[in-house]
Amino acid sequence: MRGARAEPVGDHELEGLFAPFLDHPGVLIAVSGGPDSTALAVLAARWRKARGHGPMLGILTVDHGLRPGSNREAEAVGALADAIGLSHATLVWRGAKPTTGVQEAARTARYRLLISQAKARGCGAIALGHTLDDQAETVLFRLSRGSGLTGLSAMRPASRRDGIALLRPLLGVPKARLVATLRAAGVPFVEDPSNVDTRYARARLRVLAPLLAEEGLTPARLALFARRMARADEALERAADQAGARTALGPWQDGGPVRLDLAGFGDLPKEIGLRLLARAIGHCGREGPAELAKLEAMAEQIHARLKGEPTPLRRTLAGALVTIRRGELCVSAAPDRRKRSVSH
Numbered sequence: 001m002r003g004a005r006a007e008p009v010g011d012h013e014l015e016g017l018f019a020p021f022l023d024h025p026g027v028l029i030a031v032s033g034g035p036d037s038t039a040l041a042v043l044a045a046r047w048r049k050a051r052g053h054g055p056m057l058g059i060l061t062v063d064h065g066l067r068p069g070s071n072r073e074a075e076a077v078g079a080l081a082d083a084i085g086l087s088h089a090t091l092v093w094r095g096a097k098p099t100t101g102v103q104e105a106a107r108t109a110r111y112r113l114l115i116s117q118a119k120a121r122g123c124g125a126i127a128l129g130h131t132l133d134d135q136a137e138t139v140l141f142r143l144s145r146g147s148g149l150t151g152l153s154a155m156r157p158a159s160r161r162d163g164i165a166l167l168r169p170l171l172g173v174p175k176a177r178l179v180a181t182l183r184a185a186g187v188p189f190v191e192d193p194s195n196v197d198t199r200y201a202r203a204r205l206r207v208l209a210p211l212l213a214e215e216g217l218t219p220a221r222l223a224l225f226a227r228r229m230a231r232a233d234e235a236l237e238r239a240a241d242q243a244g245a246r247t248a249l250g251p252w253q254d255g256g257p258v259r260l261d262l263a264g265f266g267d268l269p270k271e272i273g274l275r276l277l278a279r280a281i282g283h284c285g286r287e288g289p290a291e292l293a294k295l296e297a298m299a300e301q302i303h304a305r306l307k308g309e310p311t312p313l314r315r316t317l318a319g320a321l322v323t324i325r326r327g328e329l330c331v332s333a334a335p336d337r338r339k340r341s342v343s344h
């Protein structure tokens with residue numbers, strides 16, 4: 001948005017932004033007090049008031065207790081909630097905080113607290129204030145970390161976590177427009193100091209953003225790239241569903257094993273084979289998704305056997321054991337999780 005003055009979000013845009021809220025009886029808006037989520041609450045309240053009926057809206061703030069005065073930030077959100085006529089609750093992250101990886105731990109705790117609150121209140125959805133700029137940053141961040149196509153799809157406008165819908169109505173809206181919206185409405189907000197703390201990779205990418213934009217890598221273009229990746233990802237997931245049905249030698253029992261026809265697996269396009277392998281390993285290993293590079297190495301080993309490599313395959317990855325026996329690719333839970341060593 002350099003050069004051009006950002007326009008506040010107009011009332012005529014609200015229905016387009018918030019229509020997905022209508023699928024839920026209640027939506028809890030996660031508001032940190034920063035500009036993005038504050039604007040999200042202000043705009044959602046405006047939309048709800050204008051239409052007169054719709055889902056119940058409420059605001060949640062997580063107090064991570066990581067900065068002195070964090071409780072005052074939560075109180076300020078409470079005052080905003082009063083002003084716009086929404087309920088507000090503060091959820092406190094209690095207990096010991098790690099000394100390293102604190103941002104990641106805070107994020108995990110935040111989602112846990114928000115989701116359990118949504119469940120307790122019977123609300124099916126949580127709204128988050130991610131913007132177009134966040135989406136662009138996510139693409140760059142994941143590219144820098146070697147993500148595959150799924151990772152490069154970045155955030156979805158609607159996704160699910162632990163049975164709760166996560167809605168991101170502002171994913172297509174530049175942050176500058178949200179700041180302009182708040183200024184026009186005279187609503188105060190705070191800036192999280194970690195956003196400009198260049199010890200964090202995301203903050204360093206933010207510094208690069210204007211230079212990248214000059215070369216054409218604008219937030220809008222990066223977000224468009226993510227949407228195209230998401231479209232391809234959906235198509236490939238569907239193809240993997242079909243491939244799974246075609247190559248399975250029996251049902252995928254809870255906890256495994258998963259048995260696949262080895263020759264059928266070998267005939268699959270590599271990307272589809274990788275997805276199927278990832279699913280089988282996730283299904284049996286229960287240690288979360290396997291790293292893409294490790295999956296790729298495992299798939300290479302399977303293909304080597306198909307080409308005649310004589311040594312038997314017996315490898316573990318992400319808590320799953322992958323073996324080849326008599327024309328069968330078998331994925332099961334790794335036998336001894338404690339002694340297991342991850343190989344690839």
Ligand SMILES: Nc1ncnc2c1ncn2[C@@H]1O[C@H](COP(=O)(O)OP(=O)(O)OP(=O)(O)O)[C@@H](O)[C@H]1O
Pocket residue numbers: 029030031032036037060061062063064107110127128129130134
């Ligand atoms: N303390 C908080 N209380 C309530 N909601 C929060 C809080 N911090 C963040 N959020 C919600 O999460 C959104 C994203 O925030 P932020 O970009 O700071 O998160 P992040 O740490 O990058 O994590 P992620 O992008 O994975 O959610 C915010 O717009 C807001 O909706």
